[in-house]
Amino acid sequence: MTTSSGSSGVVIVGGGLAAARTAEQLRRSEYAGAITIVGDEVHLPYDRPPLSKDVLRAETDDVTLKPAEFYAEKGIELLLGNAVSSVDTGAQRVTLNDGTQLAYDQLVIATGLTPKRISSFPELAGIHVLRSLEDSLALRRAAGAARRAVVVGAGFIGCEVAASMRSLGVGVVLIEPQPAPLASVLGEQIGGLVARLHDSEGVDVRCGVGVARVDGDGRVQSVTLSDGTELTADLVVVGIGSVPVTDWLEGSGIDVDNGVVCDEVGRTSAPHVWAVGDVASWRDVSGSQVRVEHWSNVADQVRVMVPAMLGQDAPTAVTVPYFWSDQYDVKIQCLGEPEATDTVHLVDDDGRKFLAYFEREGVLVGVVGAAMSGPVMKARSKIAARASIADVLA
Template sequence: MTGTVIVGGGLAAVRTAEQLRRNGYTDPITIVGAEDRPPYDRPPLSKQMLRGEVDDVALKPAGFYDDNGIALRLGVAARAVDAAAHTVTLANGQVLDYDQLVIATGLVPRRIPAFGDLDGIHVLRSFDDCAALRDRAATARQAVVIGAGFIGCEVSASLRGAGVAVTLIEPQATPLASVLGEQVGASITRLHRAEGVDVRTGVGVDSVSGVAAVESVTLSDGSVIPADLVVVGIGSRPASDWLADSDIAVADGVVCDGVGRTSAVDVWALGDVASWRDGTGSQARVEHWSNVAEQARILVAAMLSLDAIPRPGVPYFWSDQYDLKIQCLGHPRVGDIVHLVHDFDEQARRFLAYYERDGVLTAVVGAGIPEQIRTARGKIAARVPIAEVLQPV
């Protein structure tokens, strides 16, 4: 029996293997991971692990894989796929046969090549990235975080908690503007400024300077900021380069139908690397932790030809920043009408926004008001008119 090969050593791989076993799949399962360590959870890297609160972020106990007949091939990346021959070639030259192949390779952080290799410049994606950044932060005094997306905002919050002075740089008008819009981004700005972060928006980075280690960052407006630590958080790209010579369609991720099926027979994809077709026929990648479990249930049901394939639910994601859990339900888009019910202020420590498109509720984002966020799930799914939710809270 050849079985299923899952390429990628993270959450998507583990959830897929779990679902296969839960649904009675008895053939071999092999997880191929480029990192040396067993699959681990990534969200704590920018928060609890960076703050030194935890060191063990493994997704499963050590015995889980043996107990469930799941073979781990760690420390070796996949190099190529021959979809016609049903084989995967690893970087060490080994060739694995498969009956079914699942691509779950995630993302690669974007870097700024012009920065060179000065000591003190970091990205954050892997366990080793976090360990190196945490070691550096232990002695850092002034950090510059480039990019105010979720990673940049969470890292800024963690560094401030460690007593490091932080300057957060974002070319857009506000943090998270491209994800949550400028109105909510303005609330995020006030949150970080209230915690002592120097938030600079509408400006980019021109260069970094230093002899052997970074000493300063020059912005596009000419400002020079002293820094002994720089964190580059300008986004990531799908880890799909290894598929370049295959017959598997790739376009901002591995192109899939609505259940994770790719353009190649018996090849599937899920997680951050996968672009699934949504209910409107559009392709989209969803880079959120909670999305993976749902995709794994759908993909495995389709792979095993089960009678019932789960339907996608209302998307949910969160971001822990300082003492607040910022939560989002639904599909916020740039261009939505944003109804800011509660703006953030330092005393209240809360905010709430509803998103409207074509007259109906499409999303809710907030912090410090969990009940209003939780009760919006059904309303978003039912596409209720926005007037029905715009009540005083």
């Protein structure tokens, strides 16, 4: 069937932050047409960063971005618990899993990511990934009965889960094939400082080693590492990254390459189709395609995409990428675009807190700080201005 309410207007596919912010920005920009958000989860659009922290630690269950009344007042229709299975860009129509078809004037792809899994792992109870609210609640229940957990992958999600598990009294072994946690993102030196933080909280950090095998009888009981070490475990969390949710676009003619390929304002290769958030690979000022998975990036993108969609002037202000990670009582913050190969200038380190500047070709390109919010945020204008590292360190 075809729903009359979706016969025109903007259809937003995805029920998370990017979808909610896009709908909000449309109404803020005085768009008066129909807006429909289609999400595969039954929940109202919610915030994901707390899943590995506040929700997992049982400090809250409510991570809803806006109450149901907001969407009703703004005339935003929610079709939840029903994923989109395909899109016909010629007919400007999407088809949902239950057969419902929605026509659109403009389509926004905001489907986000899905966690990578390790295909060699057996189907055992006690092996978890973390992406959805249900994942977090299930992991919280499992942690309540667990004594020993193995977290595979020491990226931001893995580190946050390890920290939350320790606060729940669970023994944690953190496994990372790279030389240090976050080494592929922030380099070995900063990764070493993050490892130090976890070590001080009682986490057994094992770097330069992977997982060879997981064993158990119906439920996970042990993890064997690539160096032959066997670890007892009644809980395993896989945090090895995520991939964009784009399978439903197969055959649509929309270009996909590590996400939905977009121009500098979020326009895809298909007419009247846009993409935003974690799933979207936007063209940057240098002409490269970049897909950013940071929470704050969504607001920056919708402020550009929505005016372009509506034929209005888009803002041109220079934005400095920003993200953060809460681990124990320490907020690790990053401004700019640091890379693992940059020269690192560690300018403050008291054994737990630290501040580091990242230099590339003599220019300040990023700053990373742990429990150093003030100095980190003060560096924003210097990064935007591409300040000389010599001037910054003077």
